[in-house]
Amino acid sequence: MSADLRHDAALLRAERLTLAVLLCGVAALALSDFVSPFYWLLSAVAATLRLWRGPSLHLSEMQASIVGWLGFGWVILELVFGRELIVAFTDFLLILSFAIVVEAATPRNHLHRMLVGLFLVLAAAVLTDSVLYVVPLLLMMWFLWRAAACLYSINWPGGDLPAVPVRKEGGWMLLMVAITALLFVALPRFEFHSLLKGTQPRLQTSGFSDLVQLGDFARTLDSRVVMRVEPLDDSADGIKQFRRWAVGRYWRGAVLSRFTGHGWQKVAGRHQFQIAAGKDLVVADGNKLSLALYREASDHAYIQLPEGLLRIKDIPEAIHFDGAAAAQFARAPSRRLRLLMDVAMAAELKGTGRPQHRERERDKIPDELRRWLQPFVASGEAPEVLLERIASELRGWEYDLNAAIDAERPITSFLRLKSGHCELYATTMALAARQLGFASRVVNGYLGGDWNEVGNFLQIRALHAHSWSEVWLAGSWQRIDATPSLRDGLLDLQFPTLDQLWESARLGWYRYVLEFQNSDRLNFLTSLWQSVRLYSNWLLAAALTIGVMLLLGRSVAQLRLRLRRPQREQLCSELDRWLRRRGVVRQPYQPLRHADLPEGVAPEQWNGFVQQWETACYGSGRLWKKHDLQRHLRALLKSY
Amino acid sequence: MAYDPADLKLPGWLLRVLDLLIAIRIPLGRGWRLGFTRPGFVFFSALVGLWAAALYSGNNLLYLSGAMITAISVAALLQTRHILKSFPDPASMLPQLQQGDVTIVRREGELLFPAAAVVAIQWCYDDGDFSLLGRCEAGRLSLQGRIQAQRRGLYRCNSLRLSSAAPLGLFLLELQRGDSGEIVVMPEPVSWQAEGLNASAASNELRFGGDEWHDLRLYTPGDALSQVHWRKASGELSDWRVKRFAFDAAQRPESVLRVDLRMPAHAEAAAFERLLGRVWFWVLEQRGDSTLFLGQEQFAVTASMQSGALQRAIAAAVPETSPAAGDGGLLLAVSDER
Numbered sequence: 001m002s003a004d005l006r007h008d009a010a011l012l013r014a015e016r017l018t019l020a021v022l023l024c025g026v027a028a029l030a031l032s033d034f035v036s037p038f039y040w041l042l043s044a045v046a047a048t049l050r051l052w053r054g055p056s057l058h059l060s061e062m063q064a065s066i067v068g069w070l071g072f073g074w075v076i077l078e079l080v081f082g083r084e085l086i087v088a089f090t091d092f093l094l095i096l097s098f099a100i101v102v103e104a105a106t107p108r109n110h111l112h113r114m115l116v117g118l119f120l121v122l123a124a125a126v127l128t129d130s131v132l133y134v135v136p137l138l139l140m141m142w143f144l145w146r147a148a149a150c151l152y153s154i155n156w157p158g159g160d161l162p163a164v165p166v167r168k169e170g171g172w173m174l175l176m177v178a179i180t181a182l183l184f185v186a187l188p189r190f191e192f193h194s195l196l197k198g199t200q201p202r203l204q205t206s207g208f209s210d211l212v213q214l215g216d217f218a219r220t221l222d223s224r225v226v227m228r229v230e231p232l233d234d235s236a237d238g239i240k241q242f243r244r245w246a247v248g249r250y251w252r253g254a255v256l257s258r259f260t261g262h263g264w265q266k267v268a269g270r271h272q273f274q275i276a277a278g279k280d281l282v283v284a285d286g287n288k289l290s291l292a293l294y295r296e297a298s299d300h301a302y303i304q305l306p307e308g309l310l311r312i313k314d315i316p317e318a319i320h321f322d323g324a325a326a327a328q329f330a331r332a333p334s335r336r337l338r339l340l341m342d343v344a345m346a347a348e349l350k351g352t353g354r355p356q357h358r359e360r361e362r363d364k365i366p367d368e369l370r371r372w373l374q375p376f377v378a379s380g381e382a383p384e385v386l387l388e389r390i391a392s393e394l395r396g397w398e399y400d401l402n403a404a405i406d407a408e409r410p411i412t413s414f415l416r417l418k419s420g421h422c423e424l425y426a427t428t429m430a431l432a433a434r435q436l437g438f439a440s441r442v443v444n445g446y447l448g449g450d451w452n453e454v455g456n457f458l459q460i461r462a463l464h465a466h467s468w469s470e471v472w473l474a475g476s477w478q479r480i481d482a483t484p485s486l487r488d489g490l491l492d493l494q495f496p497t498l499d500q501l502w503e504s505a506r507l508g509w510y511r512y513v514l515e516f517q518n519s520d521r522l523n524f525l526t527s528l529w530q531s532v533r534l535y536s537n538w539l540l541a542a543a544l545t546i547g548v549m550l551l552l553g554r555s556v557a558q559l560r561l562r563l564r565r566p567q568r569e570q571l572c573s574e575l576d577r578w579l580r581r582r583g584v585v586r587q588p589y590q591p592l593r594h595a596d597l598p599e600g601v602a603p604e605q606w607n608g609f610v611q612q613w614e615t616a617c618y619g620s621g622r623l624w625k626k627h628d629l630q631r632h633l634r635a636l637l638k639s640y
Numbered sequence: 641m642a643y644d645p646a647d648l649k650l651p652g653w654l655l656r657v658l659d660l661l662i663a664i665r666i667p668l669g670r671g672w673r674l675g676f677t678r679p680g681f682v683f684f685s686a687l688v689g690l691w692a693a694a695l696y697s698g699n700n701l702l703y704l705s706g707a708m709i710t711a712i713s714v715a716a717l718l719q720t721r722h723i724l725k726s727f728p729d730p731a732s733m734l735p736q737l738q739q740g741d742v743t744i745v746r747r748e749g750e751l752l753f754p755a756a757a758v759v760a761i762q763w764c765y766d767d768g769d770f771s772l773l774g775r776c777e778a779g780r781l782s783l784q785g786r787i788q789a790q791r792r793g794l795y796r797c798n799s800l801r802l803s804s805a806a807p808l809g810l811f812l813l814e815l816q817r818g819d820s821g822e823i824v825v826m827p828e829p830v831s832w833q834a835e836g837l838n839a840s841a842a843s844n845e846l847r848f849g850g851d852e853w854h855d856l857r858l859y860t861p862g863d864a865l866s867q868v869h870w871r872k873a874s875g876e877l878s879d880w881r882v883k884r885f886a887f888d889a890a891q892r893p894e895s896v897l898r899v900d901l902r903m904p905a906h907a908e909a910a911a912f913e914r915l916l917g918r919v920w921f922w923v924l925e926q927r928g929d930s931t932l933f934l935g936q937e938q939f940a941v942t943a944s945m946q947s948g949a950l951q952r953a954i955a956a957a958v959p960e961t962s963p964a965a966g967d968g969g970l971l972l973a974v975s976d977e978r
Contacts, residue, residue, distance in 0.1 A: 107644070111679075118709075122690060125701035133701060141708050145715075145808070152809030153756050158784055161756040161777050164807070168754050172715050179711035180704070187707070189698050196697035516700050569750065591732060591821060615946040 013154070015055050015105045017147035018113040023047050024140035025120025026097055031136075032127035033201045034087050039094035046101045055105045064103035071095030086199075090127065093120060110151060114144065129198050129336060131509035141176055145169070189518050198514065199334045200297050207423070207444050207465060208254050208300035210266035214410040217423040217444055221401065221463035223491060225296070227251075227304060227446070228507050230457035232290040232340070234527065239456045245289055245345055246458045250468070250479065251304035251446040255324035257356060259431060261364040262410070264442050269322035269353050274330075281312040281321060288342035294510050295337050301329040303339065304445055304460075311342040323353025324441070338515040355439030355472045365431045368412040373435050383436045384473065387480065390432050394425050394482035422483040423467040429482040430469035439472035443479075450491055455504030463491060568617055571629055575613075578633055601636050609636055644678050658682075662812075671816040672721075680810035687713065713811065720813040723757050723776065724802045730761050730772060731797060731821025733783050736951060739792045739828050745772060749781040757806030761785075763823070765795040770823070776806075789825040792913065794956040797821045824948070824955045829924055830917030856881040858975035860902040863963065877905050884971075896969025897922050901935035903959040904975050911974050912959060918972060920954055933966040 023044065030040040050057050059067065075092040079085065097116055103109045121140055124133060146169070153161035203226060207217030231242035256264035275281050288310055295303070303312075303319065305327055316337050318330045376386050376393075398419040405420055406413035411431070414424040426442045433440035447466035449458045468481040493499050512524065532539060579586055582598035593610045597603055609632060616624045624632075650658075658678050665673040676684055687709050694702035733747045759774040761783070772785035789795070800821070803814040856869055859880035869881045899919050903912060923932065923941060930941040934953055944950035964971060 108649075118686070122693075122702065122705055125699060125705050129701070134704075137704065137708055141712060145712055148808035148810065149756065152805065152807060156758050156775070157773070158775055158782075161758065161775065164754055164756050164778075172719065175718070176708070176711040176715045179714050180707040183707035183710055184700075184703055187703065188695075189700075189703075190695050196693050196699050196702065198699050198701060513704065514700050516703075566750070590729065611947045611949060614948060615943070 013160075014110055014147060014150045016051065017143055017150050018110045018117075019047055019050065019101065020143040021117040021140060021147050022097055022100060022113040022120075023117075024136040024143060025117035025124070026094065028121045028124035028133055028136040028140075029090060029093065029127065031130040031132050032090065032124055034084075034127050035090045035094065036087070039091050039098075043094055043098045043101050046098055050101060057102075058104040059099075059102045060104055061106065061108070064099045067099040067102070068096055071099065086127070090123070093123060110147075114147060118144070126196055126198055127200075129200055129510075129514050131506050134509075134513075138177070141180075142173060145172070145176070184513075184516070185521060185524060189516075197335055200336065202297045202299040202332060202334060203462075205298050205300055205462065205465075207467070208298070208302045210254070210256075211260075211263065212254070212256060212265075212444065213263035214423060214427060215405060215407055216263070217421075217465070217467055221465065222461075223493060224462045225459050225503060226298065226462055227296065227449075227460040228294040228457055228503070228510070229449070229460065230292055230294075230455070230507065230511075232292055232523075234456070241289060241345075242291065242458075243451060243456075245308070245343065246449065246451070248448050250307045250466070250481075251460065252307070252325060252443050253300075253302040253304050253445040255322075255326040255441060255443050255470075257324070257441045258358040259361065259364045259427070259434075261366075264427070266326075267356060267358045269324050270356070271323035271353055273321060275315055275319050275321060277315055277317050279315055281315060281319065281327065282310070283325075284310050284344070286310055286344040288344060291341050291343060292511070293339045293341060294507065294515070295333075295339060297333055297335050297337075299332055301332040303327040303329065306341070306343055308343045308345065309341060310344055313340040313342070315339070336510065336514065338510070359439040359441050359472070360434060362434050365435055366409070366411045368409075368415050369428065369431055370435060372415050373432055377436070383438065386436055387433060387438070387471065387473075391429060391480050391482045394429060395484050397425075397484060399484045425483040426467040426469045426481075429480055430471070433469065433471040433480070441470050441477075443468055443470055447481075452500050452503055452507075454497075454500045455507050457504075457507055459503055461491065567623060567625075571617065571624060571626065574626060574629055575633075598636075605636055665814060671818070673814040673816075674717075675812040675814065677805050677809055677812055680805070680812070683709075683713075683810050712808070716808045717811055717813060719755075719807050720757075720804055720811065721815075722753070723755050723759065723804060723806060724813060724815040726752055727759060727774065727802055728781065729821050730763065730774065730783055730800070731823055734787075734823055737787060737789050737823060737825045739789055739825055741828075742786055742788045745783050745785045745787060747783040749783070751776055751779050751781045754779045755806065757804050759802050759804040759806075762801040762803075763797055763821075764799045764801060765797060765823075770795075774802075789823075792825050792827040792916065792955055794952055795823040795825060797823075822952075824951050826951060826955055827913055827916040827920050829921035830914050831921055853883060853885055855884050857884055857973065858882070858904045858907075860900065860904045860963070860973060860975055895928065895930045896933070896966065897930070898933040898964040898966050898969050898971045899935065900964040900971060900973035901957060901960040902963060902974065907974050915972060915974050916954055916957055922970075922972075923950065923954070931966075931969070933964050933969070935960045936962055936965045938965060 026040050026043045026047075029035055030037075030044075071092060072095075074095070075088045078088045078091060083091075093116075097120065100109065100112045100116055103112070117140065121137065124136075146163075150163060153163060203224060205226070206212075229246065231238045233239075233242075254266060257267040258265040293304075305325065312327075316339070317333060319327050320330065321327045373390070376390055379386070379389075381389070399421065400419040401421050403414075403417055403419040403421070405417070405424070410424065411428060414420040414428065423442075423444075430440040430442050444465070444467050446460050446464045447468075449460040449464050451457075452459050466483070468479055468483070470477045471480055472478075512520075516524075575592075576586055579595065579598055582600060584596045584598050586592070586595045592613055597606055601609075612632065616622065616628075655678075658681055661681050662676050662678055665675045667673050687706065690702065690706045690709065693699075694706045728749055728751075733749050734745065735743060735747070737743050755776040756778075757776040759776065761772040761774055763770040763772070770785075770787050770789075772783055772787070775782045775784060800817045801814060802817065803812055805812045856872070859868060859873075859877065859882050863882045867882045869883050873880045897919070899915070901912075901915075919932070919934065923945070926941050928942075932939045932941055932944075932950065934957060937953055939950045939953065941950060944953075959974075964973075
């Protein structure tokens, strides 16, 4: 105990640094959506108070230990009351970090802080995928280095070592960042799909299930991005071609065949097959355009398939694919996934199966709809023409997300108001087609998306969710979208440029960090090389400027050093230069008498010179001036 | 160092295992060896676990964290390497030592770079080593330690072993450098006065090599047979005596000391050491220009003291078979030790 007290003063110097290490861990974990803000705020506020009031504000080890155990008991209670295990786990970690923050500064406490801080960062690596994770990670690199160096430097015989100035450590920090990047890119990836894969809360989306009530679909249309799509060919032509392809593109998700009277239900297709992870889903062949789709973790298992899909390569998890051209993961993934797709500019993705019995059912069609159709039928036109007329009629109505639709009789209400959202238009169109004798169904998916000018990719948001109908016409399924085009323009962002920048950074993070795979290494190096070539002039200029500045800085530093360096060091440098000119390289620690004989000097003369040199430099003789040394060296050469 | 897993109150057996593990040194080639400190081993184990998790799961954020911690380790090792590689030759900073004495070393020097490190220095010679600590702080190097040399001699460095856990206290990097420095350990000066032979008095009286008979001394192989006192000689070589004559010259004979390094038969090694102790005492007493003939070598005392050549010669002196060179002056020989 007395030894601890004796070292207290020295240990307190490490207080702030180890606290910073722990806070980096807390900040990293706070980025996870599984973490309750109350718990991470607890640690953050305690740390702020401690930094403000100093280490006098502390609990003893025993008290802090009791806080930790109470936290453990509290988390058990949380679990009993139904809190999710993963959330309870993060709660416990943060209560533990709170106990360590308020604990007295002892060697054990410093160790606790560093270990727990490190563990929190690692836990956050599994529980978050935010681009902001890089901030606490880099800060931790710095603080861990400084804290460990600070702890190393204390309690040595002869007193504590002074810390190396921060400006001298900048170079080492850059080196560490470079090594980190190098290791990250170079090391091989193995996919075992374990529990340690990054996980995240699934986005809640309505309308992508096997049973949808009318009014459920796209109930919350917000601007959250659910998919990001970018071309793999990032040349100007490739981006231009992709952008042309992406405009107004339909992305099909759930295909619903059975009308229940209040909604739609999926009917399992006759032709359904499963594709294992790592295999390709091949739909068709043709001239392809390769793209990468980043799908956010959603609470549904549907993969949104674009019209024109040819192939999905290397499927990350097993999927089911049916004759209605709908693809679903075996279970909704709990993490972001990247899907590599080949698509064609023109090809249409259609269901291959013939209509099922359920897709012709008319018994649940509301009477109001039948009555509304009578004027069309009475015209005596061909059913195909009537379909087109009905669609045109519907497109002339009003698109209104907030129309006062009666939940009990939605179609009746919609026909009366002539106003509603896409789900009602698609349902009305599909039921009208059935009434006219065609098989039909409703498809829920996405339409269009907005283009990110900064990152050159397509963003598909929750508000781009869309519903349309498919009708069996002339032996194939034809899409009929009866929704008015006024649906466009739902996106209303306050700072669109900032939003684009942020989304672009996130995509870069997903592309280059979260989803980096073995196959990306070559692409990364190639694009890096292309960027270097593209900006070679600027890079060259920057390198030259930095080089000149470094050279100047170094020269100034050497000059300052030389001005301050003792005369003997200057003489040694002068002598070493002279020796190098005569083929002798002497190490800084090597005595002159053990150096080789310089060229053009007689051995006896050299031995005499060495004796004189040692007398002058290390003995009690007068230290030579620079011109004395030069005179002796000249004499050596003359004597040969 | 202020952090150690022992502070975490780990069980004793675990600490003993840790101690066994940290004794391991992994050769890296070219004289470099790598080891761990206790916290370093814990850190390294955590790093291995982290990489195992990253490689198993393919979680890129674990890769990033692992790469970050590995980068810290690599940077720490590179910094230690830089410190050890540029560490100056400690032998040139050491003071002159004396046989049997404990020398407290506190020497300051300059470093070419700023560092906060403690370097353990092990200076190995033929049959032992000297250990010191080098504290590097803010561009200054300070050597600290205690050295005790049991015997006189010129301790040539076989290897210099430098090791440090700086800058983080996690990895212990060791460099075995093939330095060729030397440490001079002088004999303990033996006062002539202490044996009833005052140096200054002796310098007035003992002037051998003249014409006047002075005394007898033990025969040493190499002595001229004409100087052997045959009437007192017997069959045993150890009983032979040699006649000595006092020097009778006008010059200052006290400024010249001739040391006969021959060992008489059956003489003890300690006598030779005492002889050198007397020589060293005489050298330390000199204030003006003096000359020393140490066996066959001649030294101008002031100049050769300044260059250190005389100290090295005395420290490295071994028995010879030839009589002392030069003429006149005081003559010291092992046989005088009886």
